[in-house]
Amino acid sequence: MTEEVDTTTFEISADDGTTDEVTVPTGLLDLVAEGDQTDAETVGDVTLLSFASRAHHIVHHGEESDEELEAQEARIMDLFEERFGVTYGEATGHQH
Template identity: 55%
Template structure:
């Protein structure tokens, strides 16, 4: 049975935008709370993905990450903890 789809428009401060269409049922499954909005679920997923990618670049990439990349990771992980109320390490069980 095909799921209904939901489309999100993502707009950035620089004027760029993108659209993303995903199965609505997937968002229902991923919601932490019954009344959590689809937009919140997608926002959570976006931040989790960003945190995973910057963490991978800093700690699992080839060579030294450098101070700039480490500062970006630190800022990202701070925002992660603000949003989720726990650290990336606590949420994922992956700590360095």
């Protein structure tokens, strides 16, 4: 049954020249897209949200944190707000 589900594959390129691919069910792209977003924009949003969520969890709910990790979390939160126009706390309802 899972083979009947259409998928879309994205290629990811990094500044260092490395690449990877990720394949996701096409229907999920449609489900999480905001308005008339492209598939690439949707994957970009989900990626940034995922990094912000993980960073928040590690810094605020993990075992240990240090200044470098806190700086990384602060930067991803700035990037989150730049992209979405709201803070992570406003978007998720999870504030500290």
